[in-house]
Every structure is written in C-alpha cells, then in structure tokens.
Amino acid sequence: MWDSGNRLLFQSCIADLIDTPSVQAMRDVNQHVDINCFEHCVFVAYVSFLICRRFGWDFHAAARGGLLHDLFLYDWHEKGSHQGWHGFTHPEAALCNASKICELTELEQDIILKHMWPLTLRKIPKYKESFVVNAADKVCALAEMLQIYRLMRVRTKLNVSCGQV
Numbered sequence: 001m002w003d004s005g006n007r008l009l010f011q012s013c014i015a016d017l018i019d020t021p022s023v024q025a026m027r028d029v030n031q032h033v034d035i036n037c038f039e040h041c042v043f044v045a046y047v048s049f050l051i052c053r054r055f056g057w058d059f060h061a062a063a064r065g066g067l068l069h070d071l072f073l074y075d076w077h078e079k080g081s082h083q084g085w086h087g088f089t090h091p092e093a094a095l096c097n098a099s100k101i102c103e104l105t106e107l108e109q110d111i112i113l114k115h116m117w118p119l120t121l122r123k124i125p126k127y128k129e130s131f132v133v134n135a136a137d138k139v140c141a142l143a144e145m146l147q148i149y150r151l152m153r154v155r156t157k158l159n160v161s162c163g164q165v
C-alpha cells in the first residue's frame with residue numbers, strides 16, 4: 001500500500017497541484033477531529049489512486065479529483081463561514097476553487113461535484129472513478145474519526161506534516 005512505486009506515481013499525478021496556495025491553504029481548515037482538510041484530501045486521493053490503479057482505471061484523475069474534492073476553503077464549523085448547508089453546497093465551492101488552479105477534465109469535475117452523493121440526491125456519479133472517490137471519502141472520514149488514521153500512521157507515511165507528499 002505504501003511502497004515507493006505507488007508513492008512516486010501518486011506524486012507525479014498531483015505534482016502541479018500540491019504546492020499551489022489554494023491546496024496548501026487546506027492545511028488551515030479543520031476537517032475531522034484533529035485532521036485538517038489537506039491531510040484528509042491527500043488521504044482520500046491516495047486511497048482512490050490505489051483502488052483505481054489496482055483495477056486499471058483512471059488513477060490520474062482519481063488522485064487529482066480526490067485531492068481537490070474538498071477545496072472549499074472555509075471552516076465549516078464556524079457560523080456564517082458559508083451559505084446554505086455545508087453538506088450540500090461545498091462540492092460546488094470546491095469545484096469553483098479547483099477550476100481556478102487548473103483545467104479540470106470532465107471526469108475530474110464529476111469526481112468533485114458528485115462526491116457527496118447520495119446526500120446530494122440528484123448528483124449521481126457518472127464514472128466509476130467518481131464512485132471510488134465517493135466511497136474513499138466516506139471510508140477515510142470514518143478512519144479519521146475513529147483514530148484509525150492515527151493508528152495507521154497515515155500522516156507519517158504520506159509525509160503530509162512536513163509539506164511533502
């Protein structure tokens with residue numbers, strides 16, 4: 001899971017995104033428990049990348065869409081930080097911010113916009129990679145909340161705390 005071959009290929013998929021100010025700004029946004037949004041998105045991106053690579057699917061788009069899926073850039077715990085209900089509206093905010101830092105493919109757009117389905121009822125994922133990121137998001141969030149993220153030492157293995165992935 002954590003071997004250098006996977007890690008290097010993953011890094012190459014997100015190389016042009018990881019150091020952008022917007023992506024780095026996710027470090028300042030709380031996500032689950034003591035996990036920030038950057039750490040969560042890298043975790044989701046890596047798990048999605050591994051699954052898609054395993055099945056011969058578009059792991060490049062899965063890594064990129066996974067990294068950008070929660071690029072909403074506000075603290076959703078704070079009242080007045082956003083309009084509407086965060087659970088429904090943040091995929092569109094993330095897509096808007098993501099489209100400012102790179103040209104997104106249709107698949108990457110679908111991954112970001114549909115990642116909250118089935119909560120967002122009508123936004124059903126169109127591609128298998130979108131379903132993978134959708135599922136990885138939920139599994140990773142659970143792992144973060146149940147402290148499995150910490151027990152698996154994901155932060156260290158993905159080097160997210162030292163600014164490198």
Ligand SMILES: [Fe+2]
Nearest residue numbers: 069070090115
């Ligand atoms: Fe999300």
Ligand SMILES: [Fe+2]
Nearest residue numbers: 040069070137
């Ligand atoms: Fe997420």
